[in-house]
Amino acid sequence: MGIDFRPFKTFFTVPKVGSPARLPQHADLTKIKHSVRKLAIVKIADPDYSDALAPVLGCHIDRTKTMRSALRAGWLTPAFILLAGADPASAHVKWFAPYIVGAPPQPIGATLTNTWFWLGIALVLVFFLATRAVEKSPAGETILRGLDRMTDPIWNRMDDFVRAVVGAFFIAIFAVGGVYLTPDLKTPSEMVSWGQLLIAMLIFFRATQPLAALGIVILWLLALRDYDIFHLLDYLALGPGVAAYLVMEASSNEELRKHRFQALRWGVAIALMWSSLEKFAYPDWFYPLVEEKPFLTFGLPRDVFIPMAGVSEFTMGFGLLWTPMVRRLSAIALFVIFNAAVYPFGRIDLIGHALIMAVIVAIAADHTRDVFFVPNFKKMMAGVPIGIAAALVIFVSSYWGLHVALYGSEGDMSAAVHRTTHSPDPEHPHPTDAADAGTPVEHDDHGEPDHKH
Incomplete structure (x- = not known):
């Protein structure tokens, strides 16, 4: 099994084996490195994928060390969330x-x-x-x-x-x-x-x-x-x-x-x-x-x-x-x-x-x-x-x-009618209508959110 890249899909495009990794122009390389190291939950078992990541991060990936970090993160972090931090669990x-x-x-x-x-x-x-x-x-x-x-x-x-x-x-x-x-x-x-x-x-x-x-x-x-x-x-x-x-x-x-x-x-x-x-x-x-x-x-x-x-x-x-x-x-x-x-x-x-x-x-x-x-x-x-x-x-x-x-x-x-009870944060635009819930949010030329219907 290769890397589960879903957590990082907003950072970069996963390359095919033998192809160079591609980063979007707006990518923050420091943030990418920090996120990969901080989360430590990527399942790296395929050398092709880890080798593809290495040039993107500018470092060598130690698969053994990464798996040990994954094990620690997988047991300790969810334990903390389970007992003290499941905010979305409590907010209806x-x-x-x-x-x-x-x-x-x-x-x-x-x-x-x-x-x-x-x-x-x-x-x-x-x-x-x-x-x-x-x-x-x-x-x-x-x-x-x-x-x-x-x-x-x-x-x-x-x-x-x-x-x-x-x-x-x-x-x-x-x-x-x-x-x-x-x-x-x-x-x-x-x-x-x-x-x-x-x-x-x-x-x-x-x-x-x-x-x-x-x-x-x-x-x-x-x-x-x-x-x-x-x-x-x-x-x-x-x-x-x-x-x-x-x-x-x-x-x-x-x-x-x-x-x-x-x-x-x-x-x-x-x-x-x-x-x-x-x-x-x-x-x-x-x-x-x-x-x-x-x-x-x-x-x-x-x-x-x-x-x-x-x-x-x-x-x-x-x-x-x-x-x-x-x-x-x-x-x-x-x-x-x-x-x-x-x-x-x-x-x-x-x-x-x-x-x-x-x-x-x-x-x-x-x-x-x-x-x-x-x-x-x-x-x-x-x-x-x-x-x-x-x-x-x-x-x-x-x-x-x-x-x-x-x-x-x-x-x-x-029943896709207006069913929302909050005013969204303009810094994190997203659909607020149930009817728009499945509609992607795009941005116009001025950077303003624009729902495409």
């Missing part, structure tokens, strides 16, 4: 970039043959299994008690905390106006905005919480008039999950009430795992974000970073449903990532993810040691890889299968 792409829900997804085979996907899965398995090993040891209970002490103030007022954040969220989207529940579900109806303010008021009284829950479900169903079920499955945490919590929290039946945080946990976990599949099905949706905010990838090529971010989002969502230490550490990692996304993406990201962040805090502060739903299986070390594999099969088959059922095998491009 539909809020910040053009998209067409009915477009045919990338074949799942493209993901299953992606080396970086499997590397991410391997890293997750190491992290989860190591966490379970510690959790089963005497140190596990010590760590959990330490987390209990740090989160006592939240745990002692957990219901008040969750209700306050949910109420504040509905006040915030009332103030924003013109949306159902999240930034990308737009509506011209003023009644919807006033209805969301009413929901916020109902949440602060236990007797009226079931009415607030009913209002949330009605909003979710109203959004279903304008948006497909496929789209709204991204927001299970905002709809049925939160509504179920409000009903259970207000209930006088303690047997029902004790499951209220489970409803939130399952809602958020399903939402995270479902929405993470966009990174495998539609990686091109994320390209405008990467072009506009290239620092998000930490210097990694987008086609390396995006599948790694997808793996981290899916598996940490999965972790929220596992044993106490795994779910609490997963929640802490997610909280750090979601907060890190607020700076580059602003108040839309903060408001849109407020409910998810509240639930993540609730999970991190949960003092209970109970393991619900197949507890014996989850306590087994072998349960981790089997559970992740089963979750992937269920969600992937549901995602691709439901898309085919709704839009057909060729997809439905008729």
Whole structure:
């Protein structure tokens, strides 16, 4: 196998063997050298390709040293991203970039043959299994008690905390106006905005919480008039999950009430795992974000970073449903990532993810040691890889299968209307209309971006 040149396709044209390498006139040779050395992920196994690169870079390529660097970069850099830096994983792409829900997804085979996907899965398995090993040891209970002490103030007022954040969220989207529940579900109806303010008021009284829950479900169903079920499955945490919590929290039946945080946990976990599949099905949706905010990838090529971010989002969502230490550490990692996304993406990201962040805090502060739903299986070390594999099969088959059922095998491009919620950076021009999402951006004689239709 030769070099995978896709990460460097903007720098130079890969020559045929025996032909001189060609650089575009605008190429910055120093940048090329720096990028090749910094990324250290090029698969160099064919001497013809490495010999072709040498005159371009003005240096000899040591294939053995390069492969060692690739191994280090392949394991250490994704590990850092997985735990602390998957900004696009936390920023919901539909809020910040053009998209067409009915477009045919990338074949799942493209993901299953992606080396970086499997590397991410391997890293997750190491992290989860190591966490379970510690959790089963005497140190596990010590760590959990330490987390209990740090989160006592939240745990002692957990219901008040969750209700306050949910109420504040509905006040915030009332103030924003013109949306159902999240930034990308737009509506011209003023009644919807006033209805969301009413929901916020109902949440602060236990007797009226079931009415607030009913209002949330009605909003979710109203959004279903304008948006497909496929789209709204991204927001299970905002709809049925939160509504179920409000009903259970207000209930006088303690047997029902004790499951209220489970409803939130399952809602958020399903939402995270479902929405993470966009990174495998539609990686091109994320390209405008990467072009506009290239620092998000930490210097990694987008086609390396995006599948790694997808793996981290899916598996940490999965972790929220596992044993106490795994779910609490997963929640802490997610909280750090979601907060890190607020700076580059602003108040839309903060408001849109407020409910998810509240639930993540609730999970991190949960003092209970109970393991619900197949507890014996989850306590087994072998349960981790089997559970992740089963979750992937269920969600992937549901995602691709439901898309085919709704839009057909060729997809439905008729919904290519204006669906973007941001103003792009003029220094990184890219299409902002879903209808233009597949249209290349060219520049006129004055260097201004010009969309060719």
